[in-house]
Amino acid sequence: MNWPRTSQLDVVSLNAFYGQAHILFDVDFTVHTGEVVALLGRNGAGKSTTFLSIMAMVARRTGTVWFDADEITHLPTYEIARRGLGFVPENRRIFSDLTVEENLLVGRQAPREGAPTWEPEKLFSLFPNLAEMRKRPGGRMSGGEQQMLTIARTLMGNPSLVLLDEPSEGLAPKIVEQMAAAILAMKQEGLSILLSEQNLHFARLISDRAVILEKGRVQFTGTLAELDARPDVRDAYLAV
Amino acid sequence: MQLVFVQFMTGLASAASLFLVASGLSIIFGVTRIVNFAHGAFYMLGAYVAYTLTERLTGVFGFWFALLAAAAFVALLGCLLEMVLLRRIYHAPELFQLLATFGVTLMVEDLVLIIWGPEDLVGPRAPGLAGAVVMFGKRIPSYDLFLIVLGPLVLAGLWVLFHRTRWGVLVRAATLDRGMVAALGINQKWLFTGVFALGVFLAALGGALQIPRDAVNHAMDLRIIVEAFVVVVIGGLGSTTGAFVAAIIVSELNAFGILVFPKISLVLVFVVMAIVLVVRPWGLFGKMPPPAQAAIGTTVRPWRPLNRTELIIAGIVVAFVALQPLWLSDYALTVGSEILIFTLFAASLHLLMTVGGLASFGHAAYFGLGCYGAAFGVHAAGLPMVLAIFAGPVLAAFGAAIVGWFAVSLSGVYFAMLTLAFSQIVWSIAFQWVSVTGGDNGILGIWPAPFASHPSGFFWLTLAFVVPALAFLHMVIFSPFGYALRATRDSELRAEAIGIDRKRVQWIAFVVAGAAAGLGGGLFAFLKGSVFPDVMGIPTSVDGLVMVLLGGIETVLGPIAGAVVFKALSIWLISQTDYSKLILGAAIVVIVLAFPKGIVGALSDWRARFAEWRSDPRPSPGAAAMMAAAGAGGISGRFADPDDVAKKSVSGRAKP
Numbered sequence: 001m002n003w004p005r006t007s008q009l010d011v012v013s014l015n016a017f018y019g020q021a022h023i024l025f026d027v028d029f030t031v032h033t034g035e036v037v038a039l040l041g042r043n044g045a046g047k048s049t050t051f052l053s054i055m056a057m058v059a060r061r062t063g064t065v066w067f068d069a070d071e072i073t074h075l076p077t078y079e080i081a082r083r084g085l086g087f088v089p090e091n092r093r094i095f096s097d098l099t100v101e102e103n104l105l106v107g108r109q110a111p112r113e114g115a116p117t118w119e120p121e122k123l124f125s126l127f128p129n130l131a132e133m134r135k136r137p138g139g140r141m142s143g144g145e146q147q148m149l150t151i152a153r154t155l156m157g158n159p160s161l162v163l164l165d166e167p168s169e170g171l172a173p174k175i176v177e178q179m180a181a182a183i184l185a186m187k188q189e190g191l192s193i194l195l196s197e198q199n200l201h202f203a204r205l206i207s208d209r210a211v212i213l214e215k216g217r218v219q220f221t222g223t224l225a226e227l228d229a230r231p232d233v234r235d236a237y238l239a240v
Numbered sequence: 241m242q243l244v245f246v247q248f249m250t251g252l253a254s255a256a257s258l259f260l261v262a263s264g265l266s267i268i269f270g271v272t273r274i275v276n277f278a279h280g281a282f283y284m285l286g287a288y289v290a291y292t293l294t295e296r297l298t299g300v301f302g303f304w305f306a307l308l309a310a311a312a313f314v315a316l317l318g319c320l321l322e323m324v325l326l327r328r329i330y331h332a333p334e335l336f337q338l339l340a341t342f343g344v345t346l347m348v349e350d351l352v353l354i355i356w357g358p359e360d361l362v363g364p365r366a367p368g369l370a371g372a373v374v375m376f377g378k379r380i381p382s383y384d385l386f387l388i389v390l391g392p393l394v395l396a397g398l399w400v401l402f403h404r405t406r407w408g409v410l411v412r413a414a415t416l417d418r419g420m421v422a423a424l425g426i427n428q429k430w431l432f433t434g435v436f437a438l439g440v441f442l443a444a445l446g447g448a449l450q451i452p453r454d455a456v457n458h459a460m461d462l463r464i465i466v467e468a469f470v471v472v473v474i475g476g477l478g479s480t481t482g483a484f485v486a487a488i489i490v491s492e493l494n495a496f497g498i499l500v501f502p503k504i505s506l507v508l509v510f511v512v513m514a515i516v517l518v519v520r521p522w523g524l525f526g527k528m529p530p531p532a533q534a535a536i537g538t539t540v541r542p543w544r545p546l547n548r549t550e551l552i553i554a555g556i557v558v559a560f561v562a563l564q565p566l567w568l569s570d571y572a573l574t575v576g577s578e579i580l581i582f583t584l585f586a587a588s589l590h591l592l593m594t595v596g597g598l599a600s601f602g603h604a605a606y607f608g609l610g611c612y613g614a615a616f617g618v619h620a621a622g623l624p625m626v627l628a629i630f631a632g633p634v635l636a637a638f639g640a641a642i643v644g645w646f647a648v649s650l651s652g653v654y655f656a657m658l659t660l661a662f663s664q665i666v667w668s669i670a671f672q673w674v675s676v677t678g679g680d681n682g683i684l685g686i687w688p689a690p691f692a693s694h695p696s697g698f699f700w701l702t703l704a705f706v707v708p709a710l711a712f713l714h715m716v717i718f719s720p721f722g723y724a725l726r727a728t729r730d731s732e733l734r735a736e737a738i739g740i741d742r743k744r745v746q747w748i749a750f751v752v753a754g755a756a757a758g759l760g761g762g763l764f765a766f767l768k769g770s771v772f773p774d775v776m777g778i779p780t781s782v783d784g785l786v787m788v789l790l791g792g793i794e795t796v797l798g799p800i801a802g803a804v805v806f807k808a809l810s811i812w813l814i815s816q817t818d819y820s821k822l823i824l825g826a827a828i829v830v831i832v833l834a835f836p837k838g839i840v841g842a843l844s845d846w847r848a849r850f851a852e853w854r855s856d857p858r859p860s861p862g863a864a865a866m867m868a869a870a871g872a873g874g875i876s877g878r879f880a881d882p883d884d885v886a887k888k889s890v891s892g893r894a895k896p
Binding site for chain 2: 105107
């Protein structure tokens with residue numbers, strides 16, 4: 001870790017393409033160490049594509065991505081994950097035939113200096129629901145339980161920064177609260193978090209700063225207080 | 241009763257090797273999504289290498305060490321193959337993967353011939369297990385008992401590996417979602433290589449374990465791969481338990497088939513497979529497979545029928561071909577007739593696999609049925625030649641109607657394996673039903689009518705049948721039926737949602753393609769004057785696939801060009817070398833890797849660039865780059881990610 005540098009993830013003029021369709025246009029933003037940044041925007045604004053581009057899971061993209069001291073733009077996906085960048089995808093992607101414990105086993109990586117360390121027991125106390133179903137196959141869990149498992153699975157890799165794609169999507173209100181509490185607990189452990197959200201209320205509960213995407217371009221960057229001072233931005237890019 | 245018991249034990253013992261091979265096939269497919277046709281070749285190599293090692297290493301320790309060392313050595317070869325070949329084609333359409341691994345099989349067959357010679361080799365008995373144990377008054381070989389115990393032990397070992405080790409859990413995770421496994425920091429490259437090595441090890445061990453029981457020979461690869469396909473179709477692709485149960489079922493059916501129905505023993509297994517498929521389409525222990533990768537890449541340039549100029553050119557080409565008897569030798573004309581027949585065969589397969597997206601690995605069955613139809617027409621019904629030729633497509637269409645009914649409920653690799661298995665049924669009927677088909681001796685004396693008895697006459701006759709048939713197939717492609725067929729290829733669900741009865745459309749295509757192949761077969765019978773079961777063997781089916789591939793899988797006219805080039809080259813090659821399989825196999829691999837768009841695909845690329853250049857002599861660098869990108873959007877060069885290709889097809893028609 002090079003501590004004088006406070007930015008942990010730097011995305012610099014990121015462009016992404018699906019075939020010849022241009023999806024992201026010169027996206028720039030930064031996540032500082034220990035910070036929770038919310039990537040906000042409507043459906044189709046490019047949030048998931050941004051995450052996939054950071055993880056090198058999009059076929060064609062330009063621009064640069066810096067993580068810690070290194071440029072990771074051209075690394076393969078698994079190597080990016082091994083540098084300590086954890087990714088929790090949008091549609092959960094639980095291994096449905098594997099039990100909860102086996103799902104966690106797949107995510108396991110060696111402890112990392114400067115990042116919080118996670119063990120199954122510690123994760124079971126973070127997500128108590130999972131503790132009651134250690135031997136249950138992932139395919140026979142509710143949506144909320146799967147969402148918890150997918151986060152826990154990524155934490156098993158002891159990442160220093162986590163990309164959370166829409167952690168509150170499709171969850172019951174009670175589960176959303178639990179999820180917010182868990183994310184705050186993760187933050188307290190010292191984890192940096194970049195999460196995408198459509199739900200401003202949820203983002204407000206946990207985030208320090210917000211980046212707003214619309215049609216693949218960054219439209220606003222600032223603290224949540226700054227965003228609150230700009231109802232025009234909120235209405236233009238977030239109101240449904 | 242005692243005999244029943246003996247047969248039962250023999251069946252169980254045979255099941256062990258079959259289970260090892262099939263489970264290896266299944267494990268490899270589960271993770272890499274590749275159906276490894278070369279698995280039979282690895283089984284055979286395992287047996288040959290074990291034979292050589294047991295020659296040198298004797299004694300109890302030496303023998304068992306030799307078997308394991310042989311399997312390990314072949315697994316190492318498997319690693320090499322995975323790293324050199326398969327890593328380049330993981331994103332390719334299934335058809336290319338099957339063909340590339342089949343190319344490897346062909347190469348191995350000739351290499352085995354070069355290294356070990358053509359004779360059957362008899363390995364040593366297993367030290368310590370050479371005797372027999374008396375059970376129920378019958379002597380059961382100890383080695384068979386050992387194999388009977390070994391099968392469940394391997395199954396248990398695999399279970400422990402996949403459930404109790406992290407590597408095994410990773411493999412299972414990769415079977416479910418490869419992308420997610422990578423996102424969790426696992427280098428899939430080595431996971432894939434490891435899985436492939438494990439699968440090949442199991443196959444080679446299966447082969448090595450056979451040497452105390454059976455002679456080692458160079459035909460054992462295709463026999464075992466067909467049986468292994470049947471096992472995974474019955475048991476369910478991806479399930480080791482399924483492979484175990486199905487291997488026992490298949491082996492017992494083989495053992496008792498010979499006892500109870502000696503005349504149809506080969507058919508019995510396939511009948512059971514057909515029943516299983518009707519009841520449980522994904523096998524006894526299988527799950528519904530994920531959506532198949534389209535057999536065909538994207539068509540960057542949309543298809544269109546020939547325009548007026550091109551029709552005139554086609555007419556001139558046909559007229560030119562028709563004039564050949566004026567100057568070609570009799571031998572060249574006979575070759576020419578054969579080439580014409582195979583253009584029809586290739587075009588009929590093209591209708592099924594390119595237009596319909598159904599890659600059949602058993603299309604030779606309908607060609608062969610056509611041959612037999614003509615032969616029956618002459619000998620049983622006493623028909624004149626022209627009517628007998630028409631008996632070919634009738635019999636072929638009848639066979640295709642039955643097989644197609646089963647086959648269209650599956651797609652992708654299941655379809656390929658099922659059609660392959662059915663073609664083996666047809667082959668085994670021709671082979672075993674001696675009273676009707678003459679079995680291995682074939683049916684002789686199918687002579688053409690006097691007007692076609694001279695090579696030039698027969699050449700014209702062939703042309704008179706083939707050209708209208710090709711024109712008909714071309715019309716089918718651009719008929720409303722052809723569009724419906726392409727719709728089912730591009731999206732099953734959307735096609736059904738707009739009211740297309742997918743199964744019916746695909747079934748009709750199967751029958752039409754079968755009948756067209758059968759017409760070729762009818763002509764072929766009269767060309768050769770005889771019919772043998774080999775005409776419907778796997779090599780003929782694969783020849784057809786290679787012709788379509790060589791011509792260009794995304795094109796309309798590809799099969800004609802492919803058939804002409806392939807047939808001419810292979811006839812020439814066989815006259816030049818004893819190792820034509822080695823060269824053909826290498827050629828298949830090279831085509832898949834380097835020229836996946838084929839001859840016509842490459843030509844039309846070139847033509848499109850030329851047109852681009854003419855309309856704007858100095859293309860901007862951007863346009864050139866776009867053209868290159870559009871080319872890459874297909875299946876040229878390195879294979880693009882399938883998802884990516886799918887998305888590209890949407891935008892591929894945007895003006896550059």
